Amino acid sequence: MSDTKRFDEAAATWDSVDRRVVLAHAVVEAISSRVPLTKELAVLDFGCGTGLVTLALAPQVGSIAGADTSSGMLKILAEKAEAKRLPLRQILLDPSGGGDLGGPYDLIVSSMTLHHIADVPALFSRLVSHLNPGGTVALADLDEEDGSFHEDRTGVHHHGFPRAHIQAWLEQAGFRQVHLGTATVTHKEGQDYSVFLATAQRG
Ligand SMILES: C[S@@+](CC[C@H](N)C(=O)[O-])C[C@H]1O[C@@H](n2cnc3c(N)ncnc32)[C@H](O)[C@@H]1O
Structure with a gap:
């Protein structure tokens, strides 16, 4: 089953x-402690x-859009x-990585999605192009893990990430003032x- 179909089926529960x-x-708490939400x-x-995450942020910001490959x-x-x-x-994205993300935005957030993206450096370049100058990204995902987090590894391209990779990829994409911290520890x-x-x- 494709990753998109798997998420379609999981959506209701x-x-x-x-x-x-x-x-x-x-993650919302961690974002709001790093980024002034107005x-x-x-x-x-x-x-x-x-x-x-989207609906917890919505009352605190001017406007919010949610983008996903799963209808x-x-x-x-x-x-x-x-x-x-x-x-x-709502923005329905093409799983191949195409589709207009809209914007430009002042803030792009993401939680637990990066490990489903094969080419994360390409995504970071895509995100920077949808930000206003000085705009911010706040991206949460697993630190490097042993592969045990997912029982079904369909569509899982990364077993978490070394923080040094995230930092380097963000800088290569043109981001500045990169900061990495621990948002939380999840138990499974x-x-x-x-x-x-x-x-x-965005620089
Ligand atoms: C683990 S879920 C996290 C959902 C949500 N952010 C949360 O915190 O509950 C990962 C989400 O990423 C979406 N996704 C997977 N591949 C994607 C891609 N290439 N582009 C955009 N979204 C994708 C899935 O459909 C799913 O909704």
Whole structure:
């Protein structure tokens, strides 16, 4: 089964796993401690899924868009946004890496999506081109792990990341003031997995 189909099928029950909700909220906390969130900001959540991060940020920013390759995930996001009367734009992306991300944005966030992207340096170059000058990225994902985080490794291109790789790729893409810290530690099947938050500004 393709990665996109797998996420389509998982969408309806995605939020029923407490660990994901707790992780997303910890990432939002980590983002807000690094980036001043204001009603002036146009924000994109790349790989937004059901919007656990998107909808927590929405009331704190000017506008927010959620982009994802899974129409199933975006459908759940749309239902939740409507129930909460939170306006947001949804962007269905082509799994091949194409599709317009919209913008330009002041802030692009992403949580637990980078490890599903084969060519992360290319994604960082793509993100920088959708930011306003001085705009910020805040990207959370697994630190390097032993491969045990996913039982089904379909569409998993990285077993987390060494922080030095993320730093180098961001700098190569033209980001400055790169900062990497620990957003949270998530617990799964008796094991701890640390999650980084990388923040950087378009140079
Ligand atoms: C582990 S989920 C995380 C979802 C959400 N950010 C959260 O924190 O709950 C990864 C998400 O990335 C999406 N995704 C996978 N490959 C992608 C790609 N190439 N471009 C954009 N989104 C992608 C999946 O459809 C899924 O919604």
